[in-house]
Amino acid sequence: MSGGVNGGWLAVAGLGPGDAALVTPAVSSALAAATDVVGYIPYVARIAPREGLTLHPSDNRVELDRARHALEMAAAGKHVVVVSSGDPGVFAMAAAIFEALEQTPQFQQLDIRILPGITAMLAAAARAGAPLGHDFCAINLSDNLKPWDLVERRLRLAAQADFAMAFYNPRSSSRPHQFARVLEILREECGPDRLILFARAISTPQEEINSTTLGEATPDMADMRTVVLVGNAATRRVGRYIYTPRSAK
Numbered sequence: 001m002s003g004g005v006n007g008g009w010l011a012v013a014g015l016g017p018g019d020a021a022l023v024t025p026a027v028s029s030a031l032a033a034a035t036d037v038v039g040y041i042p043y044v045a046r047i048a049p050r051e052g053l054t055l056h057p058s059d060n061r062v063e064l065d066r067a068r069h070a071l072e073m074a075a076a077g078k079h080v081v082v083v084s085s086g087d088p089g090v091f092a093m094a095a096a097i098f099e100a101l102e103q104t105p106q107f108q109q110l111d112i113r114i115l116p117g118i119t120a121m122l123a124a125a126a127r128a129g130a131p132l133g134h135d136f137c138a139i140n141l142s143d144n145l146k147p148w149d150l151v152e153r154r155l156r157l158a159a160q161a162d163f164a165m166a167f168y169n170p171r172s173s174s175r176p177h178q179f180a181r182v183l184e185i186l187r188e189e190c191g192p193d194r195l196i197l198f199a200r201a202i203s204t205p206q207e208e209i210n211s212t213t214l215g216e217a218t219p220d221m222a223d224m225r226t227v228v229l230v231g232n233a234a235t236r237r238v239g240r241y242i243y244t245p246r247s248a249k
Helices: 025-033 063-075 093-104 120-128 148-160 178-190
Strands: 008-015 038-042 053-057 078-082 113-117 136-140 165-166 195-200 210-214 226-230 236-238 242-243
Touching: 008 025, 008 063, 008 093, 025 078, 025 113, 038 063, 053 063, 063 078, 078 093, 093 113, 093 136, 093 165, 120 165, 120 195, 120 210, 136 148, 178 195, 178 226
Parallel strands: 008 078, 008 113, 038 053, 038 078, 136 165
Antiparallel strands: 165 226, 195 210, 195 226, 236 242
């Protein structure tokens, strides 16, 4: 990467779903050139320490503070990589960086690059076959940053539009009841026979994949390391695979 203000630059990088083999060469190159790596504690833990590199792990609920810190270091001439799992533009740090940038216009001349990564939903879909083969949407089921009634509204509209759906952050210890409500809504809108896939910790040694129907699904099949995929009305099994046809007829 070329240097910007004072020779500094900022890359926002996706580390993929877990397997080092799924980290892109562009991300590996940025990490090799970095002086500082910033991110949520478990994501920074994936970066190997080396001489000349400072790691800055922080809690998951301080995204804007993390973004401002990264911008400040880049403005001071550092080569900074902000890491996210999956892709940084999908429910991750790229949006936080630009939100912080909007509030601090003095940093808007910085050299900022967004380096894409393989998302959990795409890694999960690849394991299953091609459940996202036609129109699909992704919804973050957490209500930390938006009201729960908006989550429910988007969920119903997506189901009524017959999208295949990918759900992030389906169930946590602080809101175990909400995913039960999600399943209830999906059964109301899609019926009990719709295929649903639970993919946990994809591409890691803890990987677990379970496919079933909405009628058989239970809330305890998901946790915060799980991405949930729901097919559309045409999604079906072929052998051990699940796919959604590319034609809508």
